[in-house]
Amino acid sequence: MNKPAPKPRPVPRPTANTQFFWDAAKRGKLALQYDPDADRYQFWPRAISTATGKRNLEWRETSGKGELYSYTVTHVPTAGFEERTPYVVGLIELDEKVRIIGNVLNVDPDALEIGMRVRVTFETMTDDIDYFAFEPDDG
Amino acid sequence: MAKNFLEAQDVCIVAYGETKIDRRTGKTAYELAAEVAEELFAKTNLAPGDIDGLSFTVPLSECANPFWSNYCADYLGIVPRWLQTTDIGGASAIGNVTRAAMALQNELCETAMLIGSDAPSSKWSAVYGSYRNEFWEPTGIQGPPGAFGLLMNRYRAQYELDFAGLGALAVAQRNGAAVNENAYERFRKKITVDDYLTSREVSTPLRLLDSVMFCDGANGLVMMKTDRARELGFENRVYPFAYSEITNFAGAEQTPDITETGFSVSGPDALAKAGMTPADISMFHPYDDFLIAVMLKLEQIGFCERGRGSQFLRDTDISPTGALPINTGGGQIGCGQPGLAGGGVNLVEAVRQLMGEAGERQVPDPANALVTGIGVIPYGRNWGTSNAMVLVK
Numbered sequence: 448m449n450k451p452a453p454k455p456r457p458v459p460r461p462t463a464n465t466q467f468f469w470d471a472a473k474r475g476k477l478a479l480q481y482d483p484d485a486d487r488y489q490f491w492p493r494a495i496s497t498a499t500g501k502r503n504l505e506w507r508e509t510s511g512k513g514e515l516y517s518y519t520v521t522h523v524p525t526a527g528f529e530e531r532t533p534y535v536v537g538l539i540e541l542d543e544k545v546r547i548i549g550n551v552l553n554v555d556p557d558a559l560e561i562g563m564r565v566r567v568t569f570e571t572m573t574d575d576i577d578y579f580a581f582e583p584d585d586g
Numbered sequence: 587m588a589k590n591f592l593e594a595q596d597v598c599i600v601a602y603g604e605t606k607i608d609r610r611t612g613k614t615a616y617e618l619a620a621e622v623a624e625e626l627f628a629k630t631n632l633a634p635g636d637i638d639g640l641s642f643t644v645p646l647s648e649c650a651n652p653f654w655s656n657y658c659a660d661y662l663g664i665v666p667r668w669l670q671t672t673d674i675g676g677a678s679a680i681g682n683v684t685r686a687a688m689a690l691q692n693e694l695c696e697t698a699m700l701i702g703s704d705a706p707s708s709k710w711s712a713v714y715g716s717y718r719n720e721f722w723e724p725t726g727i728q729g730p731p732g733a734f735g736l737l738m739n740r741y742r743a744q745y746e747l748d749f750a751g752l753g754a755l756a757v758a759q760r761n762g763a764a765v766n767e768n769a770y771e772r773f774r775k776k777i778t779v780d781d782y783l784t785s786r787e788v789s790t791p792l793r794l795l796d797s798v799m800f801c802d803g804a805n806g807l808v809m810m811k812t813d814r815a816r817e818l819g820f821e822n823r824v825y826p827f828a829y830s831e832i833t834n835f836a837g838a839e840q841t842p843d844i845t846e847t848g849f850s851v852s853g854p855d856a857l858a859k860a861g862m863t864p865a866d867i868s869m870f871h872p873y874d875d876f877l878i879a880v881m882l883k884l885e886q887i888g889f890c891e892r893g894r895g896s897q898f899l900r901d902t903d904i905s906p907t908g909a910l911p912i913n914t915g916g917g918q919i920g921c922g923q924p925g926l927a928g929g930g931v932n933l934v935e936a937v938r939q940l941m942g943e944a945g946e947r948q949v950p951d952p953a954n955a956l957v958t959g960i961g962v963i964p965y966g967r968n969w970g971t972s973n974a975m976v977l978v979k
Contacts, residue, residue: 456724456726457723457724458724459719459720459724460720489840490840491720491721491965497837497838517736517737517844518739519728521726521788521789522787522788522789523731524726524728525726525728526723534726536735536789538736540841544841545840547721547966548721548722548727548736548965548966550725572724578724
C-alpha cells in the first residue's frame with residue numbers, strides 16, 4: 448500500500464525446481480507437483496513434500512479446473528496492473544485439492560460468486576513466460 | 587498441561603518507552619532506536635554500560651543488513667552478553683519478552699533492553715524470496731490488503747459479517763489515538779462508523795479504514811529478575827505471566843479453512859497456562875494490522891462464539907471504562923504502524939496501562955492484560971505467527 452511504483456508487472460524467474468511448471472505453462476497446461484507417497488498434490492512448488500519430508504515428487508499436467516474459494520477486487524494496482532484496475536484476484540481451489548492465487552479474467556466483478564466453477568487460461572508475458580489466470584468455466 | 591515457566595513471576599518489566607509515531611521522518615531505525623533507548627536509560631537511571639542483554643525486531647528499513655543487531659548494539663554503546671533478533675514480524679515484540687525472560691532466568695544477562703525500531707515510510711529494504719517472485723507478485727495481489735480481502739470475503743461466505751461491528755472497533759481505536767500523544771498526528775481525530783463504512787475500497791471488501799498505514803517509530807522495554815528489580819528500587823513492575831506461540835498454522839495442509847487461525851491454538855493455550863478464562867481478562871491489546879484480525883482473535887481466543895465476532899464488537903463497550911477495553915491507545919490502526927516494530931505499540935500500551943500511567947484513557951485498576959502478535963502474510967491462508975501473552979500487575 449505504501450509504495451506504488453510505475454514499474455512493469457514482475458516477470459517470474461524460474462528456478463531449477465520450477466522450470467517444469469513454466470515450460471508446461473508455455474504449452475497451455477497448468478502443472479502441479481504430485482507426491483506419490485502421500486497421494487496428494489501440493490502448490491506452490493517446493494523441492495520437498497510438506498506431507499512426507501521426502502523429495503520424491505513428480506510433475507503432472509492437470510485439467511486446470513476448480514472453484515472460486517475466495518476473491519478480492521483490487522482498486523489500488525500493483526506494478527503493471529494500472530491499465531486493468533479494478534481487477535479481480537481469486538483464490539482458487541483446484542479439483543486436485545490445492546489452492547492457487549490468480550487473476551480472474553473475462554468476468555464482471557459483480558457476477559462473481561464464491562463456489563463458481565473456473566478454468567485456467569494464460570496470458571503471454573515474455574517469450575519464455577505465459578502466466579496463468581482463471582476465467583468462468585461454463586462447462 | 588505444559589509447564590508455565592513464567593508463573594513464578596521471577597522476571598519483570600520495569601520500564602517502557604515509545605517515540606512519537608510519524609510518517610516519512612527521514613530518520614533511520616538506528617536513530618529511532620537511539621530515541622527510545624535514551625528514554626529507557628532516563629526512566630531507569632541506567633547507562634549503556636549497565637545493559638548486558640539486548641533484543642531487536644527486524645526492521646523492514648534495515649533488513650538488507652544481516653548484522654543489524656550487532657550494528658545497533660555498537661550504535662548504542664551496549665555490550666550485550668545476550669543478543670537476539672527475532673524475525674516473526676509483528677509477533678516479535680511479545681516474542682522477545684518471552685525470549686528475554688528465558689535469558690534472564692538462565693542468567694545469560696541481568697538487565698535486558700528490548701527494542702523495536704523501524705522506518706519503512708522513509709526507507710524500504712525487504713526482498714522476500716521463496717514463492718513471492720513467481721507466484722505472488724505477478725498476480726497483482728495488493729500485498730497484505732489483498733490477502734485480507736481474500737480472508738474477509740471467505741469469512742462472509744461462511745459467517746455473517748456485520749461491518750458496523752468492525753466500524754465500532756475503528757471508532758473506538760481512533761478515540762484512543764485522539765488522546766495518545768504518540769499517535770501519528772493526522773490520525774488524532776475521531777471518526778464515525780459511517781466514515782468507516784464509506785472509506786475508500788482498497789481490496790474489496792477491505793477498505794482504507796480497515797487497514798494500518800506504515801509509519802516510522804520505535805518502542806522498547808527494560809526487563810530484569812524480580813529480586814534485582816526490588817533491590818534497585820523499581821516499585822512499578824509488570825510481569826509476563828503466560829505465553830503461547832505458533833507459526834505456520836495449517837502450513838502443511840493444502841485446503842485449510844482460512845478463517846481458522848493460529849490463535850485457535852495459542853489463545854486458549856496462553857489462557858490455560860495463566861489459569862484464566864476470557865472473563866478474567868481486564869483488557870485486550872491485540873495486534874491490529876487489519877480490523878478483521880482483531881475480530882477473528884476475539885472468536886478464536888474465546889471472547890465470543892465462532893462467527894459472532896462482528897456482533898460482539900457491535901454490542902460490547904470496548905472503551906477504557908467498558909466491559910472489555912480493546913487497544914485503548916489506538917492500536918496500530920489508530921496510531922500508525924512503525925513497521926515491524928508495530929507489535930510494540932500494543933505491548934507498550936498494555937504495560938503503560940498496568941503501570942497506571944495511561945492518563946485520561948486509563949482503564950480503572952486493571953489486574954492484567956492479554957496482548958497478541960501477528961507475523962507474516964503467507965500464501966493464500968491468514969497469517970504466519972500467532973502469539974499471545976498474559977501480563978499481570
